[in-house]
Amino acid sequence: MTLSAADLRDRVLAGDRRAVARAITVLERGGDDGAALHALLYPHAGRALRLGVTGPPGAGKSTLVDRLARELHGDFSRLAVLAVDPSSPVTHGALLGDRIRMGALQELPGVFVRSMASRGLLGGLGPAALEVMDGLDAAGFDLVLVETVGVGQSELDVAFAADITLVVVAPGAGDGIQALKAGLLEMADIVCVNKSDLGGAETVRNDLMAAFELSSARSEKAPAILLASSKTGEGVGALAASVRELAGDEDFRIRFGERRRRAAQRRIVGGLQREAGHAAERVLESDPVLVTSVVDGLMTPRAASHEVFRRILKGETS
Amino acid sequence: MTLSAADLRDRVLAGDRRAVARAITVLERGGDDGAALHALLYPHAGRALRLGVTGPPGAGKSTLVDRLARELHGDFSRLAVLAVDPSSPVTHGALLGDRIRMGALQELPGVFVRSMASRGLLGGLGPAALEVMDGLDAAGFDLVLVETVGVGQSELDVAFAADITLVVVAPGAGDGIQALKAGLLEMADIVCVNKSDLGGAETVRNDLMAAFELSSARSEKAPAILLASSKTGEGVGALAASVRELAGDEDFRIRFGERRRRAAQRRIVGGLQREAGHAAERVLESDPVLVTSVVDGLMTPRAASHEVFRRILKGETS
Numbered sequence: 001m002t003l004s005a006a007d008l009r010d011r012v013l014a015g016d017r018r019a020v021a022r023a024i025t026v027l028e029r030g031g032d033d034g035a036a037l038h039a040l041l042y043p044h045a046g047r048a049l050r051l052g053v054t055g056p057p058g059a060g061k062s063t064l065v066d067r068l069a070r071e072l073h074g075d076f077s078r079l080a081v082l083a084v085d086p087s088s089p090v091t092h093g094a095l096l097g098d099r100i101r102m103g104a105l106q107e108l109p110g111v112f113v114r115s116m117a118s119r120g121l122l123g124g125l126g127p128a129a130l131e132v133m134d135g136l137d138a139a140g141f142d143l144v145l146v147e148t149v150g151v152g153q154s155e156l157d158v159a160f161a162a163d164i165t166l167v168v169v170a171p172g173a174g175d176g177i178q179a180l181k182a183g184l185l186e187m188a189d190i191v192c193v194n195k196s197d198l199g200g201a202e203t204v205r206n207d208l209m210a211a212f213e214l215s216s217a218r219s220e221k222a223p224a225i226l227l228a229s230s231k232t233g234e235g236v237g238a239l240a241a242s243v244r245e246l247a248g249d250e251d252f253r254i255r256f257g258e259r260r261r262r263a264a265q266r267r268i269v270g271g272l273q274r275e276a277g278h279a280a281e282r283v284l285e286s287d288p289v290l291v292t293s294v295v296d297g298l299m300t301p302r303a304a305s306h307e308v309f310r311r312i313l314k315g316e317t318s
Numbered sequence: 319m320t321l322s323a324a325d326l327r328d329r330v331l332a333g334d335r336r337a338v339a340r341a342i343t344v345l346e347r348g349g350d351d352g353a354a355l356h357a358l359l360y361p362h363a364g365r366a367l368r369l370g371v372t373g374p375p376g377a378g379k380s381t382l383v384d385r386l387a388r389e390l391h392g393d394f395s396r397l398a399v400l401a402v403d404p405s406s407p408v409t410h411g412a413l414l415g416d417r418i419r420m421g422a423l424q425e426l427p428g429v430f431v432r433s434m435a436s437r438g439l440l441g442g443l444g445p446a447a448l449e450v451m452d453g454l455d456a457a458g459f460d461l462v463l464v465e466t467v468g469v470g471q472s473e474l475d476v477a478f479a480a481d482i483t484l485v486v487v488a489p490g491a492g493d494g495i496q497a498l499k500a501g502l503l504e505m506a507d508i509v510c511v512n513k514s515d516l517g518g519a520e521t522v523r524n525d526l527m528a529a530f531e532l533s534s535a536r537s538e539k540a541p542a543i544l545l546a547s548s549k550t551g552e553g554v555g556a557l558a559a560s561v562r563e564l565a566g567d568e569d570f571r572i573r574f575g576e577r578r579r580r581a582a583q584r585r586i587v588g589g590l591q592r593e594a595g596h597a598a599e600r601v602l603e604s605d606p607v608l609v610t611s612v613v614d615g616l617m618t619p620r621a622a623s624h625e626v627f628r629r630i631l632k633g634e635t636s
Contacts, residue, residue, distance in 0.1 A: 038618060038620070045615060046613075057374075257613075261609055261610075261613055264612040265602055265609050268598065268602065268608065268609065268612060268622040268623050268626060269623075271620055271624075272594060272627050272630075273591040273594055274623075275624070276594035276627065277587050277591050280587045280590040284583055291583050294582040294585070294586060295578050295579055296364075297360055298361070301582065302353060302356070302589055304582075304589070305586050305590045305593060306593070309594065313633070315631070
């Protein structure tokens with residue numbers, strides 16, 4: 001059965017579950033069809049609370065997200081979970097079997113779970129994931145929870161796209177310190193030290209608190225740092241309460257507006273840069289001597305960039 | 319004492335150690351002075367072999383690089399090590415004390431060691447690091463070894479900038495599988511399973527070998543996977559031999575040329591995108607209504623990007 005984009009939009013806006021699943025596939029695939037559907041859905045997005053969950057690999061995010069979603073389901077009866085995994089061309093996503101665990105969550109009324117592949121390290125979260133979030137938002141989910149593994153640009157992209165950012169770390173692998181090193185905690189609104197059933201979680205929390213206290217660079221106030229165990233469920237209720245509290249906080253809601261402006265600006269500039277990048281590739285293809293000159297040391301990369309920009313501005317590109 | 323850029327270049331080309339240190343500071347700082355000095359040095363770069371070392375945090379890269387550099391010092395009498403660390407505004411680099419360990423390496427004749435901060439997750443390796451590599455290359459080092467922690471775009475940037483890419487993982491924290499998940503191994507020429515003195519290194523190697531065998535997506539041949547212990551030094555000799563062998567391999571040297579073209583293209587396009595991004599920001603500053611329209615759902619981010627691009631092409635920006 002084929003369905004026009006407008007029909008699909010109408011069914012998505014009506015909350016038809018199968019239509020939502022189909023729409024997400026179209027948005028994820030991108031291209032002209034994805035862009036056309038996104039343009040139809042985008043005006044209806046913007047009402048959902050967007051909660052981003054990120055953190056280093058192995059911090060136990062998937063299980064925690066499962067439990068957290070159950071806790072928040074009371075407040076947000078229509079809840080969508082989007083798990084974004086980096087897809088390695090080497091593995092073809094074969095290692096992503098742990099996603100299957102989230103199946104049972106999907107069976108709760110009003111809950112929708114979807115995992116999508118990111119485009120590998122190059123892409124980060126990628127524009128497609130943002131458009132899928134818009135689609136879920138337009139479909140009327142009150143809470144869109146997006147989980148991503150913090151290995152590339154993706155954690156930053158999540159933080160930029162989310163109203164509230166939860167960073168998950170675990171004791172043991174030096175996660176806390178590594179996350180600090182990686183800059184992962186800079187944009188956290190809430191930090192969860194997971195696996196509190198194992199030893200060392202308290203120490204990680206204390207280290208993180210000390211690091212945040214020392215920090216003068218952070219403009220927003222230090223995040224709440226909570227212990228939880230995705231295994232036993234301990235602390236997940238308090239974590240949900242912390243999300244709930246932020247969502248209802250007046251000051252914080254004002255910041256949502258600022259964040260959404262920032263997110264919009266970032267998306268516009270990012271899209272422009274992709275367009276300009278394609279134009280630049282066309283210039284370099286039509287004149288390979290530019291690249292050769294740079295390789296041979298006859299022209300600096302910077303001078304070549306200027307030259308390409310000049311040609312694009314002069315319209316010397318298709 | 320002030321030194322003209324041309325004087326500084328002459329001293330760098332003559333291999334003056336203090337001049338090299340000063341030049342790197344200028345290149346790292348960037349700006350007009352950095353660009354001017356880079357333009358003077360760039361024509362003299364291109365002769366060094368560039369070895370990139372990356373891998374997840376905690377894999378023991380710094381110690382391994384120290385040992386590997388000592389092993390390779392016989393083949394490459396003039397050897398530079400550049401350690402790029404993500405600098406977190408939260409920590410102000412306070413956690414980077416482990417760099418100090420590399421001090422003794424610097425005392426070997428012809429060896430130059432420098433660490434520089436990356437610009438956090440946003441920047442990845444960053445254009446400044448590439449320009450510092452060019453400076454070291456121009457200064458006549460035969461081998462430029464650049465080490466970066468694989469947390470952001472940086473590992474990709476290193477792989478693109480390097481002639482040979484060595485990825486370091488360690489058993490224990492599920493590093494091997496996590497590195498696969500993160501796409502970290504796709505561009506590896508050599509994989510080192512470090513900490514072979516601990517248990518589990520063999521298993522990680524076998525897992526990785528199996529994963530590479532399954533892979534059909536990889537166009538280049540599977541990388542060598544070697545065990546080593548940066549603690550005891552075991553296996554580091556074989557690792558150095560593997561680097562040496564690749565560097566001397568005829569087929570591989572042909573690939574160097576292809577890689578350098580690819581690296582040059584990437585640098586040109588990246589520079590163009592930064593320029594275009596700045597132009598886009600100026601457009602959005604001069605007309606904030608565009609961002610507001612996107613936030614309010616009146617215009618998609620994609621449509622706004624098109625509009626900004628149109629305005630840049632029409633010259634509606636300073």
